[in-house]
Amino acid sequence: MPANVSYEFAKSREKYNNARTLDEKLAALREMRKNAPGHKGGEHVRADISRKIKAVKEQMAKQAVQRKKTSGSKSLAVKKDGMGQIVLVSFPNVGKSTILNALTNKSVQVADYPFTTKKPVVGMADFEGAKIQLVELPGIVKGASAGKASGTELLSIARNADAVVFLFSAENVLKEWNVLKKEFENSFIQINKSKPKIKVNKSRFKGITIAGKKFLKMSFEKFKELLKSEGFHNASVVLEEPTTKEKLEEVLDNRLTYKKAFGLIIQKNLSPKPDEVKKVSKFLPLTIVSDSDEETVKDLKQKMFYILNKILIWTKKPGEEKAVEPIALKKGSTVDHMAQLLHKDFADFKFAKIWGSGKFAGQRVSKDYELKHRDIVEIYS
Ligand SMILES: Nc1nc2c(ncn2[C@@H]2O[C@H](COP(=O)(O)OP(=O)(O)OP(=O)(O)O)[C@@H](O)[C@H]2O)c(=O)[nH]1
């Protein structure tokens, strides 16, 4: 029987099982250690956590050595920079370079023929003093996911990005979307879909445990069978939404990745057909662009910032002006998250003062205060 563990422990274990990097793993393990059952029966749990921490640290050391050896080797992903990476995706000759140039200080060649851009091009767009990284991918065509026109490489860059902006020719919105949609689906990139709130984690305890059983929309026997067929003989499962067979299969398919996206209809001569716009906007919010003027640029940056799901915060020292450059945090971050990110010396700070979202300027707030976009924060350690 599994040991009786707290909700906090289960949550941190879930973080551990979902951690993608060694850093994330280590952080989650430390949290698990904090929340581990303190009673005598919890001894083996605590010992196991310690073993895992040791192993992760060893892996980190190995990786550091490996990185040194292989630095310089090519990767398909474009190295991330700024607060988030957004890929510009379209058929050839739609208007990606025009948008990239308008939003960044790039001057990529723009021309009225397909495949003007032959390699991914990176530019940084300024947003309120922070930077959004834009990557123009060379045109994507039908068959890209099977390798046509370097499609596999291009789609793997999209896969690694934080969000996607699709561009469409006004006269062919629906046709182009149908092709791009298919190529992304074939590459297991889910556009504007949310990952089901179902967590399946391998467990070192025997059997299958389930939290949130009221959400199970199939027999427990079927459920176990499906898990076993995917190699989960011992697992702990947390359900936070109605769980059908299809949803569970989706969660067990680790090829899938989820991206937020919006679409731009580039209007040159013809206007888009309203029925096509209506159909495509079921999948993507769409905006018509006919000119890269100042107002359009401002609006596009705002939309890009919005899909990155971040907030910008400025730090400040007592009696001084706010910092020039903001820091970007995930929406929903607290003062504590910010302090952890800034410096280890701030890890045990006493309190903070907030200008912006507080009730009044310089309001004293606690560690778990949720920051809002454009807040200015002073930390007292
Ligand atoms: N009228 C008008 N023409 C545009 C607009 N955006 C792009 N174009 C024209 O469309 C053509 C292609 O533009 P690019 O920006 O090179 O398109 P691209 O998607 O980068 O093209 P490839 O790199 O070849 O895939 C050029 O002739 C542009 O001048 C726009 O907003 N309005």
Ligand SMILES: [Mg+2]
């Ligand atoms: Mg181009």
